[in-house]
Amino acid sequence: MIQSLANWILSFDILAGMGNPVAWGLSLFVVSALIFVFVALNAIVLVYIERKVSAFMQVRLGPMRVGKFGSLQTVADALKLLQKEDIIPQMADKILFVIGPWVILVASVVTFAAIPFSDTLLAANMNIGLFYVVSISSIVVLGIVMAGWASNNKWSLYGAMRSAAQIISYEIPVGITLIAVVAVVGSLNLQTIVIAQGGTGNLFHWIPIPLPNWFVFHDPFLFLAAFIYLTGATAEINRTPFDIPESESELVAGFMTEFSGLRWALFFLSEYANATLVAFLVSIIFLGGWQSPFSTYGGAQVGFSILTLLAIMWTVFVKIKAKRLSIFPVGLSLVITLCAWLFPGFALWLASPGLFWMLLKVASIIFLLMWFRWTFPRLRVDQLMYVSWKVILPISLINLMGVAVWMWLTGEIQF
Amino acid sequence: MKEQEIYADLSAKFGDKIIEFVEEETLNPTVIVKPAALDEICNYLKDSEDLQFDSLMNLAGHDADGESDLSVIYHLYSTSIKHYITLKTFASRDTPAVKSIAKIYRTADWHEREAYDLYGIIFEGHPDLKRILMEEDWEGYPLRKDYVAAEFYRGMRIEKVK
Amino acid sequence: MGRLHAEEMVLNMGPQHPSTHGVLRLKLRTDGEIVSHIEPVIGYLHRSFEKHAENLEYQMVTPFTGRCDYLGAMGSEHGYAMAVEKMMGIELPERVEYLRVIFAELQRIASHLVALGTFGLDVGAITPFIYCFRERELILDLFEMASGARLLYNYIWIGGLAHDIPPGFVEKTYEFLDAFDKHVAEYNQILTGNKIFIERAADIGVMTPEIAINYGVTGPSLRASGVNIDIRRTQPYSIYDRFDFDVPLGEGIHGTVGDSWDRYYVRVLEMKESAKIVRQALDQLPVEGDVKSAIPRRIRPPKGEIYFRSENPRGELGYYIVSDGKNVPLRLKMRSPAFSNLSVINEIGQGFMISDVIAILGSLDIVLGEIDR
Structure with a gap:
């Protein structure tokens, strides 16, 4: 670009x-x-x-x-x-206190340079895009430790320590999960990864359900990997149920306790930037990025008809279970389906890849993250480490091997 | 067990350490005991097979008129036998010393601190006797009837209570 | 190379802290995340209730009792009124007794709702808190209908009630009770059975029956340890002997008996029992009766003293009143349940993590207003 x-x-x-x-x-x-x-x-x-x-x-x-x-x-x-008034605590380490939020912000903003928003909208087409994103986003932890240490506040220090331990632990399973995808594509270029997911194929290669060629449907191992990645990434960006670094009921506000005004806003900015980044990565790596789920003309009409059917079933289910009528999903999908059948141009637009699909997927993932946050309690710090080292890490290692075996079985690679 | 029987049991065991038994003018029949013997009496009440007073419901300091002795009232309850007894002990106003029972009933720990805080009753043998509700450097014991509040506390004017 | 120097850190949690449920300060000695000693420092909310009471006439003390336990004001007023009535030997009209029980039990539900919600909040679940407050709001509406106030009622007077209930109150209460059972199922869905919540609460802060009794812990926290003591049962006051209700006990479904999860769940079950009592009381409520007929013109209890205890949402609420025959109490001591419940935290909280201390504190359900009085 x-x-x-x-x-x-x-x-x-x-x-x-x-x-x-x-x-x-x-x-x-x-x-x-x-x-x-x-x-x-x-x-x-x-x-x-x-x-x-x-x-x-x-x-x-x-x-x-x-x-x-x-x-x-x-x-x-x-x-x-x-x-707001710019407050720096008297006993704080002033330089680090000022730099900390900016380090976090810069680290989370510059990662967007490698993110393909659509087939053409891409700031820098790097052939090490994935590596770049993962490595730069881990600089965030440096900023958090700086901010926590510089605040000269015990709560901040606890938050920073927790954050460092958490992000570093979760980076390993997340990295291994991503390697599984890289093994399938054979490239670290995010654009290449998206392009590799174009077209339609069978679910898990053999089950004859036609689905988009997204990696989440590529094989059972990558299907699982998507969930592992989402879990690990939620932990990496400190969102509930893994928000122990800033757990407001325990550590007041964790590493942000002493910050106010603009500097506090920077934390907020980077928090949401990180959440968006994770949503982008999930979409790009597992959900086909800017690829449309209906990649051929005709697919859009049929696909949306199926969606409408599903929406009607959902409405009936809600009506029976909760005794209340929710017509919004049915109405929306009905309108879109009708438009798709009546106007072939609209159907074509739906079928073509682009920014719309990218943002739709990102929005869905972000909604999922919000759903997590407002439903779950928070884990304790040792439980968090347990989940990372004893549950997710072994699973992701087995996953990596599973992906390799699967590719050998399906003949995608030969030895 | 009725309070009367408990009193009989206690006075048989402890003799002159039990002063008297009050039934009139109170809805909780009370055994009045000597302050120095309080811990052994409570130990007995707690450990005795027939009594099993395992719970101290309440401990209250009391100052009747600002001249006579201060008193401490203990309301005991047995969660297994479900009977009650009230103990009362007097401590002189100038050197108000009562044996602490904080090690027998942990409830008493904070309640004794409260009685110390508000009445200035010294509980001998308490693990950590210091003020609990008022500030550590507060002067005087506010619930004593002869208490007169200082005019200032750390430079802040104290509002007069009539 | 010299040896690595490590020492314990003293962490002041509070007086201003999101999870200390008021202005409570906990001095934590911590080794990393592990807490080795907890020293509660209280008194930040001391408003001299007992000193005030010694300067006020008996009926003027009633509003003060509500201000001590501001989440269970009806319960406090009820206990105080009964204590003075017992001293004076007042016989109450049936209708007053029933209405008092209805209000006390509604108050118990409201208070437990706050306890559940804030416990969820302490372990990071924000949504259940709002759900709980949604139901509490309905109860507060009922209270507002009856007394005109939503938090501090001054409704239960010595010898009667401030007003009779307005028309429509009974129907609205039935309505609330019908909806309430479904809502309890909602809490169980979103919080009680949540895997993370169980991980956070089960086996945390286990209180054995011996410790609980010795520390004077009462109420749901004591019953969660498996001790079957509910003053409404063991020493029925008012008309509680007429109702059919269960006393839920902790069973250690997900961990040990007496852990934080049990303390939470006993409250959930207790709310259901309270709803049951309210329903029975509404069914039996006498239509006739003047709620003010027994209010004495002069409140001068005869010379003497009383220790009267009642079951507050948080546990045993005792009033020790000494009267010298005047219209002002000579001594009024409030034995507040949360005061003793809080004192146990060092015993059950040692060796756990900071996050667990928060969970334990939440499960004890303290109200600083009545701790500091």
């Missing part, structure tokens, strides 16, 4: 004189700014959605006052945070 932007700039006669390096630098700046704006807006929107989702799960309304349905509440909150 940077290269094409630079070429585009140079294609204007007036600007051509600025030379290649300048155009390059300019496009680099523009792309970085775009990513940052995406992350910032994303956080504002996600905070709003999280509040609304949690409210609906908790039989309340959530923010309702600022803007229609409280839609401007997070904007107002962000403005408030920017205006």
